[in-house]
Amino acid sequence: GENVGLHLPTLSVQEGDNSIINCAYSNSASDYFIWYKQESGKGPQFIIDIRSNMDKRQGQRVTVLLNKTVKHLSLQIAATQPGDSAVYFCAEKRGYSTLTFGKGTMLLVSP
Amino acid sequence: KAGVTQTPRYLIKTRGQQVTLSCSPISGHRSVSWYQQTPGQGLQFLFEYFSETQRNKGNFPGRFSGRQFSNSRSEMNVSTLELGDSALYLCASSLEGDGNTIYFGEGSWLTVV
DSSP, X not given: OOOSOTTOOEEEEETTSOEEEEEEOOOTTOOEEEEEXXXXXXXXXXXXXXETTOSEEEOSSXXXXXXXTTTXXXXXXXXXXXXXXXXXXXXXXXXXXXXXXXXXXXXXXXX | OOOOXXXXXEEEEOTTOOXXXXXXXXXXXXXXXXXXXXXXXXXXXXXXXXXXXXXXXXXXXXXXXXXXXXXSOEEEEEOSOOGGGOEEEXXXXXXXXXXXXXXXXXXXXXXXX
């Protein structure tokens, strides 16, 4: 597949481990923060989002934490599986449907 | 329910030509936005349309344009192509009132030679 995430920070984990992917954002006015997963050759896939007035939200095997004091967002993936290998992007939404994306982190899961 | 559909998936154009990319949003979605993805710049917002009106525009030259039709389908056009326009062009759609859930298509890979 095509590589759209060259020279990205990479997180390597073993299958079954928990993964934590971090993201720093810039704009305090953002009303939503969203995590996307992008596999090689595919478009970004929505994982989970969090409203700016929340500090934690849980989904299936994923948890997003928001620390507005230090403008930091994290995605925790429990019991990471090889199928979780992909590039993960955080995105800020400000008004309407405009997203500002972070640079992305490549997650590599070894069996 | 079908996802966001983009055509064509792959195309090669020559410098100076123009290109039109098409996007069909998820049924019922009225907001369509476009993004450019390159290894160097990452994902960058191009523009967003709602009810045939451009609501927001990113920082791209006027060679990049778009439109939305009454059935919410959208097209984007790049004129006078440059080598640097080679990228993955992504379309995303969302419901009005549910703007936080934004779904992407698989993208159109454009190579300019």
